Amino acid sequence: MESFFIAATGQNIGKTTTCLGLVSGLKQRVKTVGFMKPVGQEHVETETGEHVDKDVVLFKHYFKLKFPYEAMSPVLFPKGFTRDFLDKRVDHEDMVQKIHKGFAVIQATSQVTVIEGTGHTGVGSIVNLNNAQVAKLLGLPMILIASGGLGSSIDQLSLNFANCEKYQVRVAGVILNRVLEEKRDMILNYVSLALKRWNIPLLGAIPYSEFLNMPSMRDFESLFQTELLCGNEFALRHFEHMRIAASSVEVYRTTLAPHQLIITPAGREDIILATLTRFWDLKISHPEEDLHTGLILTGKMPPKDSLVQQMKTAKIPVIYVPLSSFAVMKMINNYSLKIRNEDLEKIHEAVKIVENHIDFETLEKALRKSNP
Structure with missing residues (x-):
């Protein structure tokens, strides 16, 4: 040939x-x-x-x-x-x-x-x-x-x-x-x-x-020129859906599902805690399963150390980006995945x-x- x-x-x-x-x-x-x-x-x-x-x-x-x-x-x-x-x-x-x-x-x-x-x-x-x-x-x-x-x-x-x-x-x-x-x-x-x-x-x-068009947390590190705060074990995790969590925590709880990437302000502690609660509830009821989630935290102020520590314990991959959630989503939508x-x-x-x-x-x- x-x-x-x-x-x-x-x-x-x-x-x-x-x-x-x-x-x-x-x-x-x-x-x-x-x-x-x-x-x-x-x-x-x-x-x-x-x-x-x-x-x-x-x-x-x-x-x-x-x-x-x-x-x-x-x-x-x-x-x-x-x-x-x-x-x-x-x-x-x-x-x-x-x-x-x-x-x-x-x-x-x-x-x-x-x-x-x-x-x-x-x-x-x-x-x-x-x-x-x-x-x-x-x-x-x-x-x-x-x-x-x-x-x-x-x-x-x-x-x-x-x-x-x-x-x-x-x-x-x-x-x-x-x-x-x-x-x-x-x-x-x-x-x-x-x-x-x-x-x-x-x-x-x-x-x-x-699947080939699903970015991983490592891709987001590259896109936003930052590093994971925690969850490095799952840096190559891919997500079926991406969503901006800007509604009430009650609405968020009813729509949170596995394989979601959550984009939310770092100041939304209620959203972050609701994610952690769902993670541990699933782990306790079905130890072999995983929420398979990830978080991009946004806004001018980074997340509190106490919250980062909780997410580290859960091994949830998280990055912080000092931009608005909508600016982050726009950059993701324009990102050429390699x-x-x-x-x-x-x-x-x-x-x-x-x-x-x-x-x-x-x-x-x-x-x-x-x-x-």
């Missing part, structure tokens, strides 16, 4: 999630699968002090890949990189050589390599290293990930097809992500028809997953969903056609 380049039609389409399932599925079909992200933007510092794209760290750890970081993540675009490039403080040829070298290292011991791009095909154009250009550089076909709608996805695909054509990069196939179940048959039918005009196959349609390296439950779910909805036989045929 030939190696291939993955790009998306826009930001936050689910490219990394899709790559997780692709790599997992390919590992069941061939002995060695490589992974690389030639150009990265969001990076982390490893235990050895290397600056590496965060998705590369995720793939290396989860799939236990042996490739060196410098090969898997050869080029980074840190803050201020565009200015440095335009001021001629960055050598374009040096970046090209790093990408070539990294790909050669991984390809040398891999039967197939999945190369993840950054955003849509045009990202990186300012430094002459957009996704289409990098795919051309490496001589690879492109697979595009699009949102699971109809009209908007076709419009975005058309723009990205044009950019690939400009750089003479063949699009080997399309994968739709976050397809609503009730629209699945209709979407598959019409998107397949639309793609026929370009002679491009639909390789899969990944369903929308509520899969975290340590969130194994979510990674397993992503792999399972994607792997089960990709047609790997059609993928292999499409890649053979791209690389005669």
Whole structure:
């Protein structure tokens, strides 16, 4: 099977999630699968002090890949990189050589390599290293990930097809992500028809997953740049529902249910105590069960130490954010959720969903056609 380049039609389409399932599925079909992200933007510092794209760290750890970081993540675009490039403080040829070298290292011991791009095909154009250009550089076909709608996805695909054509990069196939179940048959039918005009196959349609879109308390730590006050044991807890508790405590008691994230002012001691009471009532009556709740406490004043201690005893994950409850909810609604390296439950779910909805036989045929 030939190696291939993955790009998306826009930001936050689910490219990394899709790559997780692709790599997992390919590992069941061939002995060695490589992974690389030639150009990265969001990076982390490893235990050895290397600056590496965060998705590369995720793939290396989860799939236990042996490739060196410098090969898997050869080029980074840190803050201020565009200015440095335009001021001629960055050598374009040096970046090209790093990408070539990294790909050669991984390809040398891999039967197939999945190369993840950054955003849509045009990202990186300012430094002459957009996704289409990098795919051309490496001589690879492109697979595009699009949102699971109809009209908007076709419009975005058309723009990205044009950019690939400009750089003479063949699009080997399309994968739709976050397809609503009730629209699945209709979407598959019409998107397949639309793609026929370009002679491009639909390789899969990944369903929308509520769970994959549930943030954890660790995500909220990242979003609000704070740390848990307590409940670190459940930092990766996910919630089915989020609610602002601003009503009377009587109303709150009647609507409090398991798997809820509660957003309430830190001064609402009645709400906090009602949550603790429900927690212990459940524990006493059903010791094996858990309320599976979490709290984001808001407002100008932090919670009292005595309340924090009670929540610590109950091991309820809690963070404090010095904003209004409505400002907090707005930030959550605008938050672009990313899969975290340590969130194994979510990674397993992503792999399972994607792997089960990709047609790997059609993928292999499409890649053979791209690389005669």
